[in-house]
Amino acid sequence: MQASGTSSNGALAGSPATAGAKPGPSPVPLLLAPALILLLGVFIVPLLGVLFESVGRAEFTVGHYIEVFDNEVLMRVLVRTIVLSLVVTAICLLLGYPIAWVMLLSSGWMQRFIALLIVLPLWTSLLVRTYAWMVILGRKGLVNETLITLGAIDAPLTLLYTRFSVYIGMVHIMLPFMVLPLFAVMRRIDTSLLSGAWSLGANRPMAFFFVFLPLSMPGILAGSLLVFILSIGFFVTPALLGGLGDTTFVMLIERQVNRLGNWPLAAAMSVILLVATLVLVIVYNRVLSSRVDGSALSTAVWVRLMSLAAFGSFLVERIVDTLASAVPRTLRGGPRQRPPSTFPFAAIVAWATILLMIFPIAILYPLSFSDAPYLQFPPAEYSTRWYENYFARRDWVRPTIISFEVGFIVMIFGTVIGTAAAVALARGSFAGKKLVLGLLLSPIIVPTIISAVALYYVFATLGLVGTRTGLVLAHLILAVPFVIVVVASALERVDPALEQAAGTLGATRFTTFRKVTLPLIRPAVITAALFAFLASFDEVVIAIFLSGVRIKTLPKRMWDGIREEIDPTTAAVAALLVTLTVVLIILAEVLRARASRRGAAGHDQFVK
């Protein structure tokens, strides 16, 4: 799948050569080499391996494809998966639009506060969020207990392990990917058009539907596409929250590999899923993007990364800045006029949804201090027994240590490799830049389970399954794109004239980078490192495939724990993970603030 830059990433998408003043061999190949070698070895070659496996290694055959298409079970599950993803996309749009709208209408700090509430769940482990819903929706969970206490129902409702719980869990995880592109597009809309429509006699709904809604279409398209692509390859939440009838296509792929060992069939299924996704995306793109500015696909690819990485850190940066009142607000873009009125219903929907997004994470804390040997909310008595159990059990502690080790190595290598590639992409000028960028970012869009299957296949023959090396390599593939995007967007804001000046004064390229560029982008590099760490530390799908009995990450241990025994130790671990994430973010912010202050002397003038 190829991604290409859009207008929003000007520096990456074929900007003029700006730093080429200095003679000498171009450093571009050297800077790009590590990222490209990694991509080739740990992503492209394994995917090609899956392709070859699916058509027969020794002799060409389409037999495995015929087997899939002839299998009524597989086909029905594929259709069901597509329908499920469409429904999730629709719900996300219906709930996400009001949120983006309310964000748009809010003033400064409120807007950033909502943004933080939207982005915070993105930073907490996927497993933790899914687990929280298991607690809330259970028969003795919060919803049922509340309804019974209120006298609304007599017997608990069956909410968990149903299609309903799958929708809730998936929407919870996908919603930010809808809200952020919607908001990103909306804030570029000139809202004075709305006032204009009113003054010309249109009523409010009319003005909204005929003026604002069409203008926000690129956001709707990008958000929907993004949510759909992510949903179709989504594994963890349906597997944990669904019942027998909610099996998705990727769950069947996992089964073929991990339980049945039927490689050729799993390979054919992976290729079919990938192609089905691609075809849908291209059709969608063709049909709809002609009506709007820019291609939905490239916007979606870009936004996926922006929302996870750059956008998130940008918001927190602003929030922390505001709290500290240290740095003046520098909102990019021109001054924006707020629309003078709102729809109260939209505000209610938006706030209710936002609260629902935060609530499951908050509930983990009281739950983890429960004294009961089973999940109970609110807990009758409190104790620290589950925390003690966690720290006393080597089958929990050992995976924790391994997760830190793997995350740390991924952070170091990912930051170095990604930063080098970002410099080459932002400052170098060479043919095929868009293609290179698209390739480097593609691991983020391909369903992780397909990458995982591909890697498992290659790593099994190399003896890398169940090793730290294997996990590090696989996680690097996911971490490097984040680093590239975060660092490249920071480089975009650094005036190349500064680097040229250093060059004119006789500094080598490396010295210039070290003395001029790096200090300016240091905050972004720190953020990138944090994301690289979290990308590895929270990752579960690859860990399910590549963990061994000795080398197993914490998310994989949690996965086993949730599947096999739903004891409250998992709640304690989940609460610790959320705390760790928050601490890491604060730490990164402190480091970043310090780095910004250090460079404050001339920093602000130099940053466009």
Next chain:
Amino acid sequence: MKRLRITSAFVAAALVFAAGTDLARADEGHVVVASWGGSFQDDQRKAIFDPFVEETGIEIIEATGISLSKVRAMVESGNTEWDVSGMVPGDLLVLARDGLVEKLDYENYFKGWLGDIVPEVVHPYGIGNFFYTKVIAFNTEAFPGPERPDSWQDVWNVEKFPGPRAIDAGDWVVPPLEYALLADGVAVEDLYPLDMERAYASLAKIRPNVAKFTTSSAMAPQMLVDGEAVVGASTLGRTVRRKNEGAPIDFSWNQGLIQFDYWIIPKNAPNYENAMKFIEFATRPEIQAAMVELQLLGPVNLKAFDHLSAERAEKLPSFPANLEKQVFLSADFWAAVGDDGVSNVEKNQQMWDRWSIE
């Protein structure tokens, strides 16, 4: 400049770390043991694993998630990670037929005392671990009495005993077909050979009331205690353990499905010798007795009773008075191969796959 040096040091450290950590496991003084997870494995740790480590110095690495297909996938992909695994008899017979397990070296490791083991559980490719039983278990808050679920027909009767069920998934170790047939009115003496079509038809009747088809032994007791299910199939040992902890759970001996599991060694297990040492250790009478003190299981080593009080012995599933209320699972039926060369284990897997997504 200082910062750069720190960064380089970090990178160097990371490189050394990455290169070094995988080499660190060069000593082969370990054995990977896959078992059934949850409180059962917690008790194994106390009664078997820790004493083994203490006596031999061989490190035990625990794994969970046992299944026939997992072992098959592991061996066929050339990536055998487990040295020892539990395995239900039907699955062992299929594994042995397909050459996916190692022969046990009884001559060198069970010198002179193999005769203490119940002969029915000694197989060239596996030796019995324990007799255990799957009983009808229920939440006592949902059914405080005097009417309590006492047969599989009761479990299927949602009017008499309303609420969600916990039933084993058909692609997990012991498919729920025996229960389904007993629930459908098949008499115990007519149970085998199982009418698999009829069993699935019976399962379809209870399906809307099954909260979750369980895929581990730990799940059912957990669901029953959590209230996620009110009645279902649960292993006796784990159920009684929760009951003794004060959880609202109880069981019925009637129509319990008694069976046993093997210790097996997957083909090409990396630490065969340690695996044999472990299996020999786990089958010793005092070790079996220690485990039985913690979980209600039937020892396969008859000498274990020398280490048990009469009081404890009569609570065990293999005690005669308990035994007569239960049904003995037929491993031979599950391993039997039809005219098409497909065993009932595999036939069931296909039937379950189709049935489960309907």
